[in-house]
Structure formats: C-alpha cells, structure tokens
Amino acid sequence: MNAPDRYERFVVPEGTKKVSYERDTKIVNAASFTVEREDHTVGNILRMQLHRDPNVLFAGYKLPHPLQYKIIVRIHTTSQSSPTQAYTQAINDLDKELEYLKQAFETPTDHH
Numbered sequence: 001m002n003a004p005d006r007y008e009r010f011v012v013p014e015g016t017k018k019v020s021y022e023r024d025t026k027i028v029n030a031a032s033f034t035v036e037r038e039d040h041t042v043g044n045i046l047r048m049q050l051h052r053d054p055n056v057l058f059a060g061y062k063l064p065h066p067l068q069y070k071i072i073v074r075i076h077t078t079s080q081s082s083p084t085q086a087y088t089q090a091i092n093d094l095d096k097e098l099e100y101l102k103q104a105f106e107t108p109t110d111h112h
Contacts, residue, residue: 009069012036030076031083043071049090055081
C-alpha cells in the first residue's frame with residue numbers, strides 16, 4: 001500500500017512552518033496562507049469565519065493534492081483591512097467560539 005503513515009497527516013514536519021504567507025503581487029490586499037496538516041475541516045470553518053468580516057471581499061481555500069496534507073487559504077480584503085489582519089481576527093474569533101463551546105460541554109448542568 002502506498003498510503004503514507006497516518007501521523008503524516010497531522011504532524012507538521014520539523015523545520016516546516018504551520019502557516020506560511022505569500023502576498024499576491026497582482027492584486028492589492030490579497031494573499032495566500034498555506035496551512036500545513038489541515039484539511040476541509042479547518043478550511044471550511046475558516047472560510048466561513050472570514051466571510052463574517054465585512055472587510056473581506058473574497059475568502060476561499062483549496063486542497064492542492066489529496067496526498068499533500070495542507071490547505072491554501074486565499075483572502076482579499078478592502079483597504080480598511082489586510083489579509084493578515086483578517087486571518088488573525090478569524091483565528092482569534094474561532095478560538096474564542098470553540099473555547100465557549102468547550103466550556104458549555106464541560107459545565108455540568110442540573111437537567112435530569
């Protein structure tokens with residue numbers, strides 16, 4: 001079987017950055033973020049969160065290849081923001097939302 005070991009899907013290799021940034025040279029306020037060891041789960045939730053930002057004109061992601069465990073997130077913003085700002089805000093907001101969700105599940109209730 002040619003399939004790589006399962007851990008290769010989620011362990012970022014040593015010397016590889018989890019997230020790398022590449023500015024678009026043709027479009028102002030546009031960039032791509034390569035996120036290592038993630039797939040549709042993170043790509044879709046991140047895209048949806050970015051769409052909540054009124055300064056984001058475009059947000060999308062793709063998986064370059066099924067055996068490359070990474071996603072490429074493209075963001076285009078208005079001049080009021082920047083792709084890095086929008087990406088950071090989306091990640092922070094998701095972090096807060098997921099923490100809230102986690103707390104809700106962990107908090108014991110008196111419902112019988």
